[in-house]
Amino acid sequence: MKYIQKIRPQELQYIIIGHVHQDHIGMIPTLYARGKCNAKIIVPKGSISILKEMWLDSSFINCRDVEVINLKNDRNYEPFYTEDVVYKTLEYIEEIDSDKIVSLSDELAIRYTDAGHILLSKQCEVYINGGSRTRKILFSSDLGNISTQDTRVFVENFKPVTSANIAIMECTYASKERQCTKETYKKDVTKIKSVVEQYCIDNNSRVLIPSFSLDRTPYILWILYSLFGKDENFKIPILIDSPLANRLLDCYSSILDGEKKELFDEIMSWNNIKRVIQPESSKAAIADKGAKIILSSSGMLTAGRSVKWTQSILPNENDCILFMGYSGENTLAWKIKYGKDHKTININGKPYKNKAQIYDLKSFSSHMQRNEMLNYYKSINCEKIYLVHSDSNKIEFKHDLENAIADCLKSTKVVAVNSGTKISL
Structure with missing residues (x-):
């Protein structure tokens, strides 16, 4: 926020976005929340639907967290931006085609x-x-x-x-020290297959894959479909338990075209995939200890339904948590990855037995x-x-x-x- 405060929004003419990961776009509506920014927001063609969902999710989380902080500490903090500001900001977006020079003004292209x-x-x-x-x-x-x-x-x-x-x-x-190659990728895909077969099929247990909603979730779905989608005997349910991930999957279906859309729609029609939307459905799924694969956000276990799943799975030695992405230092995911010798892991201030099997795959960068x-x-x-x-x-x-x-x-x-x-x- 300190960097945003240094910006004079009234002097901005254009904001150019390269891609819509939250660390690149998350604070943009804050500029419009002040009521002084009229800059056009330039984005790649097709980006608006994803951008909208990312901002709305950020606004929802921020407003909820601010409300909790205010009640707990008798404060009157305001969120960075609200849902109304998101819709206001969306009015300034202009999508442009790729691979050709587009003039924005006499001085800028x-x-x-x-x-x-x-x-x-x-x-x-x-x-x-x-x-x-x-x-x-x-x-x-x-x-x-x-x-x-x-x-x-x-x-x-x-x-x-x-x-x-x-x-x-x-x-x-x-x-x-960090190298991700095609060879390490192939080994990790083989590991995914063996983990699912060992824990879900042989042990009738659960495999949690904490996953980022944008990009990582559809990527993991494709890998699982490539491994098991044509196997008529594979009956393990694959739960997508993340409101944002489910909304973004709908965005993908509307953005993709040609063979990519055909493949995506084929994956999403796979009978094994179960989309969990409502909080009550998520609670019921967590209470069911039967065999299943769970894709849930956030990927670093910083918040969201993946934390609730971790609280249920971590104490069970027959269950497994399969990490497939970067984890920032001191996040819950990081503590679990590097705390294998600890008997307990604290989650939201409460200790949980640290018994689940942990795998950390490095090649999916x-x-x-x-x-x-x-x-x-x-x-x-x-x-x-x-x-x-x-x-x-x-x-x-x-x-x-x-x-x-x-x-x-x-x-x-x-x-x-x-x-x-x-x-x-």
Whole structure:
């Protein structure tokens, strides 16, 4: 919020969105809640329905949490934004096509190019006409994992951009220690199959897969369908217990077309899939200890129905929690992953026996991997590359990228940004 407060919303003309993950778009309605922002919001064509659901979910959670805090502490805090503000903000959105330059004004044009990260994720090429010359800024947003992109059947394949004056590029997984390859992916898919067979089929037990609602849930559904969808003897129910995930699945069905839509609709018509919407249905499902696979949000177990499932499953040694994504430090998911030697895990202030079987699969990252970033970034003809969206690994990656660029006989400057970095055109 402190960064939002530094923005003068009345001075904004355009807000350009590359993709609709919450860490990139979640606070935008706050600018319009102040009543001073009239900026157009530019998004890739097809994004509005997902954006709407992400903002409405964020507003609902924030309003609920603020109400609890106010009652508990006798305060009068206000939420960042309400549902009314979401609908007001949606009026400023303009969707544009990809792969062609679209003029927004006499001074500004944009082209979206596929980033391969999630459905409709784009790199943004921004053209600024300064009169005597035009400058181009490339902003990567988040980039997809090239080594496994053929498995991400609902996501457009990554397309490289070859030139810019300035490139602002993500380096989320710049660490040398973190590598996700096609080979590790295949091993992990085999592990998923064996976990489901062991716990659900052989032991008549439950497998909880904490999953992010956007992108990760349909991806896991596709993997499960690929493994078991044609097996007439496979009767294990697959519960989608997340209101947001269920709404986003409806968005996917309306956005996808051609063979992708046919495959998606085929998966969603699979008899094993059970969509849990109402809270009462979720409570009943948790009380039923029979064999089932549960996809529930949030993926890091920070909130949502997945926490309730964890409270039920964690104390049972015959049940299993299967993690398939990144977990931030000190989240409940992180504590479970790295607390195997602890007899209990605290959940919402109450200790729960730590007996469930835990698996942590590493190969399902939707981010571009280190070597792929090096190969891509060194190929871009530009004056400067600014590295963003990372941690301390950014410095090490900067030096390695500089060496890779030098090997190409180029003189591109690389900057690892910090909170005080200013970019001059």
